[in-house]
Amino acid sequence: MVYSKSYSVKDIVPGMTISKPVLGNKGRVLLGEGIILSERIIDQLVNWGIQQIDIQEINQTVAAHVEDLMECVRQTKENYEGTLDSLKTYFEQTRRYKKLSVQSLRDLADNSILQLVNTSGIISYLLMLERKDDYTFHHSLNVSILAGVLGKWLGITSQELNDLILAGLMHDAGKALVDINILNKPEKLSGKETEIMQYHPVFGYELLKDSKELPETVRLGVLQHHERMDGSGYPLKLSGGQIHYFGKVIAIVDIYDAMTSDRVYKTKADPFSVIETLASEMFGKIDAEFCSVFLQNISNYLTGKFLRLTDGRVAEVVYYDNVSYSRPVIRTGDNEFIDLNKNKVIGISEVIDV
Ligand SMILES: [Fe+2]
Structure with a gap:
């Protein structure tokens, strides 16, 4: 069985897993549950002045623990796929009857999607996910989950969290009123079609x-999910303080999910290039503070993961130097430490185990 035990920060060691989020001021999540401690993270905890931390303890055999983890993945998959099926039914009804069954979507958001938001390892699950053809349904569900996850990292209240998850779920519902021929057109859209x-x-x-x-x-x-901080978005060309924070949160996770999926960018981007794009190309367009909370927490999830490098070698993500979340310090199989932020010749070609 896995349970939680409180430790003094001076007694923790690398390799332990955080069981409850570490909160900073304003209730923001500094480190999420499920993160594996590294020396770097322990140093950070000391710098932040954190004294106690909750750690996962396991009182069972390794085999039984692995079996529990597999069961957890099976349940997440079942919940995700069941939610996706219900979503398909509701969105198809919207196209047919030009009406949204808000109460059914609210029930979905408040129950099964909230449960997915609270599943530790959900970020990895979404990155692993094989998406079939139903891009819109997957995307709506993923944006809903990710908006909830970012909302939690931002420390919002539970009522706001439920509302944000629901807004994420319905963010593209208006596409059901767009002509199907425009929506599914494989070629570039004309000016008029883009406008629609x-x-x-x-x-x-x-x-x-x-x-x-x-x-x-x-x-x-x-x-407001397509509005941008510099006023370059649509439909109302709002800027900065005119955009509600739900719009800002959904904008960030909408871009992240589109890029980590197969469809929009043709080949699925690895999470590090997505981080790079969010941090650089989107500079000035998305909310900097929310984006930094998002990137910091996503990066922590990627610590300890294995990558394939552009030179063919396999390496582990060890830590980030705080300058670039997209170019971590890595350790190769032959125990060489490389700071990818300094060595720009080597790139990341894929994340092997998310
Ligand atoms: Fe949209």
Whole structure:
């Protein structure tokens, strides 16, 4: 069985697993549950002045523990796939009847999706996921889960968390009102078609207009998920403080999920190049503070993972130097430490085990 035990920071050692999130001021998550401690992370905890930390303890054989972990993955898969099937049914009804069954989606968000948000290792699960053809359904579900995960890292209240998960789930629901021929067109869209496509946040807002039981924040999250901090987004070209934080959170996870999936970028990008893009190309366009919380926590999940390098070697992610989350310090099989931030000749070609 796995249980949680409180340790003094001076007694912890690399290799231990965090069982409860480490919180900073404003309730922000500094380190999420499930993160494996490295010397670097332990130093950080000391620097932050943290004195106690909850660690996973296992009182069972290794084989039984592995069996428990496999069971947990099986349950996550079952929950994810069941939720995806329900979502398909609701979204197909939306296309047919031009109505969104908000109560059914709320039930899905408050129960099975919240459970997925609270599953430790969900980030890895989403990166491992084989997506079939149903891009829109996978994407809606993943954005909903990731918005919830980022919301938790930001330390929002549980009511706000439920609303944010729901807004993430419905963020692209307005696409159900876009002509199917435009939506599925493989070629580049014409100017007029792009204009219609970029209207989907407004269609989404319209679908929710009469659902008086919904807080306005959910509608704003849907309406504003393509707005950008510098005013370069759509549909209303809002900027900075005009954008509700639900819109800002969904924007970040929307880009992250699109890039880590197969469809939009043709070949699935490894999480490090996605981090690189989010940190550089999106500079000034997405909320810097939220993005930094997101990247820091995603990077911590990637510590200890194995990579294939562009020179063919396999290496482990050891730590980040705080300058670049996309170019970590790695250790190769022959025990060579390489700071990829300094050695730009070597690149990461894939993450082998997420
Ligand atoms: Fe969208």
